[in-house]
Amino acid sequence: MQVGIAGSPQSGKTTLFRLLTGMAGSHAASTSNLGVMEVPDERLKALGDTYKVRKTIYARIDLLDIQPYKGQEFLNAVRNLDALVVVIACFMGEPGVEDSLDFLAGMEAEFYLADLASVEGRLERLRTNKAKPVSQSELPFLDKCKTAIEAEVPLRDVDFSPHEQDFVSNFAFYSVKPIILAPNIAEEHLGAGSYPGMEEINRLAQERGYRVVPFSGMVEEEIESLDEESRVEFLMAYGLTQPGTARIARAAYDALGLISFFTMNPNEVRAWTIKRGTKARQAAGKIHSDMERGFIKADVVSFEDFSRHGSIKACRDRGLVRLEGKDYVVQDGDIINVRFNV
Ligand SMILES: Nc1nc2c(ncn2[C@@H]2O[C@H](COP(=O)(O)OP(=O)(O)O)[C@@H](O)[C@H]2O)c(=O)[nH]1
Ligand SMILES: [Mg+2]
Numbered sequence: 139m140q141v142g143i144a145g146s147p148q149s150g151k152t153t154l155f156r157l158l159t160g161m162a163g164s165h166a167a168s169t170s171n172l173g174v175m176e177v178p179d180e181r182l183k184a185l186g187d188t189y190k191v192r193k194t195i196y197a198r199i200d201l202l203d204i205q206p207y208k209g210q211e212f213l214n215a216v217r218n219l220d221a222l223v224v225v226i227a228c229f230m231g232e233p234g235v236e237d238s239l240d241f242l243a244g245m246e247a248e249f250y251l252a253d254l255a256s257v258e259g260r261l262e263r264l265r266t267n268k269a270k271p272v273s274q275s276e277l278p279f280l281d282k283c284k285t286a287i288e289a290e291v292p293l294r295d296v297d298f299s300p301h302e303q304d305f306v307s308n309f310a311f312y313s314v315k316p317i318i319l320a321p322n323i324a325e326e327h328l329g330a331g332s333y334p335g336m337e338e339i340n341r342l343a344q345e346r347g348y349r350v351v352p353f354s355g356m357v358e359e360e361i362e363s364l365d366e367e368s369r370v371e372f373l374m375a376y377g378l379t380q381p382g383t384a385r386i387a388r389a390a391y392d393a394l395g396l397i398s399f400f401t402m403n404p405n406e407v408r409a410w411t412i413k414r415g416t417k418a419r420q421a422a423g424k425i426h427s428d429m430e431r432g433f434i435k436a437d438v439v440s441f442e443d444f445s446r447h448g449s450i451k452a453c454r455d456r457g458l459v460r461l462e463g464k465d466y467v468v469q470d471g472d473i474i475n476v477r478f479n480v
Contacts, residue, residue, distance in 0.1 A: 145225035155203035235335030249312035329376035353382025397470035441471035
């Protein structure tokens, strides 16, 4: 899974990239920066604090700071990404907002054109017998895509059957990628309840189904340099409980349809990433292939139960630690101990 940061020049993409990855010196203007971001999780932190473990290992996602911002070069950079964070330069006032929204509109238009070209290319090959339809449902599927794109409905908003969804994965469509808008706002607007462009951004997001998560590049760079305690104080002064960047990472993770389950041992608590709907045996395979192969059962307690009763032991005493089999569908926040034998 890889998320990209896109936006108009000077909107704060590289600043956001640095904040999310902790990678200093990612300044290069000519190449796209690639890094890894941690996905903050209050639940995992609470688990780690309760058991005073040495290490808390958060989920991680690949992140790309996309340099090109239009044309084929931009499309190539975005092609294999699973979601996009689009930075909006609200800290520059109305002109910045306008630039950024122009970028967004241009990007959406390029996505439609590229998707339309993919669909029409395929239709043409079928029409001229250069290729055979995968099945008799391929033509109706292609027509459905074409109709949507021509009406400027992004493919992510089209109701595809599971069968059609398989077709979708065979194309490198652009308009299926989830988008999160990240207004980069000035310090004076942080915690103020409004910022330049807010209404327009929210209206647009509502229309398109985009999430909006504001942050302040400059303020958050200041926060970076503080110790944990001062950081909390600093945020509270703005009426915030966590930095915008933390919420952006979280929003991207959610937009990808990813959830976490947790494991713990005396040394560490750790989040593991799975797709929603993953069953216990496959989930165990994320930890180790032996656990998948030799899977017997899993002890599972939900984070909510843990949080309510304060410890795993308290949950066990109340019968809240469930013994689940291989086909159990793992839920977000499950605390899991895999029993296996190889
Ligand atoms: N005042 C202000 N400046 C910012 C903020 N975020 C980024 N900048 C500045 O804007 C410039 C462009 O930022 P950068 O992250 O390199 O933008 P990019 O071109 O989108 O990668 C840099 O000089 C940043 O210091 C912000 O929130 N407030
Ligand atoms: Mg940059």
